[in-house]
Amino acid sequence: MKTLRDVKVGETAKVVKLHGEGAVKRRIMDMGITKGVEVYVRKLAPLGDPIEVNVRNYELSLRKADAEQIEVE
């Protein structure tokens, strides 16, 4: 299973499914990462975590551990 965590900086991926449950999952979806949306991985924080992505035309940062719950193709 390929997740958002595996997507390299500068690449775009399409979200297939969100795993996990509860608050974090809902938050990720509330912020616009839902099935079918394209996510562009902009950069990595200087200390290697979290990551910055562009989704629905704005910048969002999320931790790698949470990015792992986002399945992409």
Added chain:
Amino acid sequence: MDKKLRIALAGNPNSGKTTLFNKLTGANQFVGNWPGVTVEKKEGKLLVDKEVTLTDLPGIYSLSPYTLEEVVARNYLVEEKPDAILNIVDGTNLERNLYLTTQLTELGIPTVIAINMMDLVRKKGDSINLKELSKQLGCKIVEISALKGEGVKEAAQAAIEAAKSGKTRPQHNFSGPVDHAIAHIEELALSGIPEEQKRWYAVKLFERDEKATEHLKLSASVKSGVEEAVKACEKELDDDAESIITNERYVYIAQLLKGIYKKKGKGELSTSDKIDKIITNRWLALPIFAVIMWLVYALSMGKSITDGGISIGTWLTDWTNDVLGGAWLTDGSRAILEGWGAAPWLTGLISDGIFAGVGAVLGFVPQMLVLFLMLCILEDCGYMARIAFIMDRIFRRFGLSGKSFIPMLVGTGCGIPGVMASRTIENERDRRMTVMTTTFMPCGAKMPIIGLIAGALFDGSTWVATSAYFIGVAAIVLSGIMLKKTKMFAGDPAPFVMELPAYHVPSIGNVLRGTWERGWSFIKRAGTVIVISSIVIWFLISFGSVNGKFGMVDDLYEDEDLVTDEYIVEVADRMGISEDEVEPMDDSILARVAQPVSVVFKPLGFGDWKPTAATVTGLVAKEEVVANFGIMYNFDARAQQAVDEETGEPLFDEETGEPIMEELDEEGSQIWENVAADFNNISDGHGKLAAYAFMIFNLLCAPCFAAIGAIKREMNSRKWTWFAIGYQCGFAYVVSFIVWQLGRLFVGGASVIGVILALLMLGALCFQLFKPYKEASKLTIQ
């Protein structure tokens, strides 16, 4: 109209909501907190119609039950039912902003949309068909520029009109199976709910929203009926109910915008993107961060501009302390009161008690205003979110936020603004944790204590100060790890999924207002706390009973009938000092109380009334610890005439011709010998260890009253304030205990019980540190 209208202002964070609120209400604002939580609540009267109240809801992305801000907002909307919602929407970010709109329109409250930043949209060459959008969403849309104040009045008028118009039903629909299920739920479970709120509750029931379900108090059979409908729909669409709804909303918005939003420029980097490319660059981010932090610190609390530094804050604070606080308030008030022939106790109370205390608070104000000004700029321009982005990796291990870095940094100067700087942290749990641990950082006022101990017992060795910082940082890290596993902190989940807003030039109005709000709230709250506590401590030091007579000890000691030679012997005996060392303070309430209380500190190695009294007075201000040692070792009576530093000539006052006596210096170097002798005396010769334990206790225990006031303000809860203070004192006690008891294993004189207890405490600490930890996934609000 006899009923006063209420309008709620709702919108995403960073959508210009605060700016719009300020423009709509002007100076008619009331800032407070939502009941029971640390979320700020603002209300104001509309400028266009003073009869209408505008409530600023917290900036939110959704109405989920998972974050405090969202729960606060939806409770207000569902339970208080305002007459209209003014929904501010960032035109440059329509998709995500309208996501909240689709939820707001379900509440059955008339909604007006104010689209902000349309000028930026046009600048990019894009266009939005507002007419069509308005028709599709079923709400009036007003185009505004909150920053320039354009369209703001029209938005307010539209909201007032909508408020008068009554109830609404949402226009948007979900896909077939979901719509079907929701209609079914409405019929099955919501017959008693007002028509306009049905959609909201039906969607919440469909999402299995626990908070809304609880509110409805459904019977078991209805519940299972609802669950059946939801399960059937979940099966059909192969996803969980919550995801289905979220998905459908975004799908609906995408569909909606297809014909309405015309995009022209594509792929081009905006100015904000270009700035961000440098500022959070993999290699440059940390150096730039360090420079910005250095600037914030140096400008607010660093070296004063008169000492070759760049700090305006310190310069003004020095002036306030020396001139305004010291000369005008304290000395001035004394001169006036004495001129009026006021009773000496009253003069003492007002000048030395209240004004000296108030002066101490006032002194911080300039530094704090400069600091808050810079923090507001960082917040307004968008850099604050980047700080969290950069520092998150380090701080999240200790249950803190990346933004906790600023309070900790500021805390090395003064804990009060440090505690207050934690307000920029969104997550309540992280914020509380930061508030609790910030004052572990050795602040400027604790430096003299370190200097005293280092000078008196360690030959001024620099490792004492170094170790103090190490202990401070370690205390924060260990506390963070231990506390996040406790019940108090177990409730709230802490997802770090954060928007990085576009950079923009900060608005002067917002920045100045934000600075003033924080500064004023400090002056008000901390001010009252410190005034009361200064009076109490002043009373404890000044009053006492001398030879059976109660009164001001200084006055009573002038009465030779009371202070007989036999009495002096008695006092000297009681205090364990020689007769010529006896002075009025030995009979004060503080000394009398400190004597028995000092037993508490016996297991820490400094169970004597002097360190105890010094620790207690340290609550007023940590500088007082050294000053108090000075008083207790009777420094004034032994002080020698001051000499000119260069010539070595004795100094005289120019006006009166009286000799100028030298003053106790900040680190108390003149009393080092006495301090060392005393610590050795009370600890069977292990003075170094006892003094070190004393220092640790004073570094980690409850901060000064002003800082406690700030903690109380930020916690917005008596329970949490006491928990914070109790934890700090308890932690300080345990660490000092371990150091003193285990330390004596190496220097000799260890007690078996002490060592066993210390090992038990150490074991408990380690257990809490290494205990496995699971992040909570549910939000619980007391």
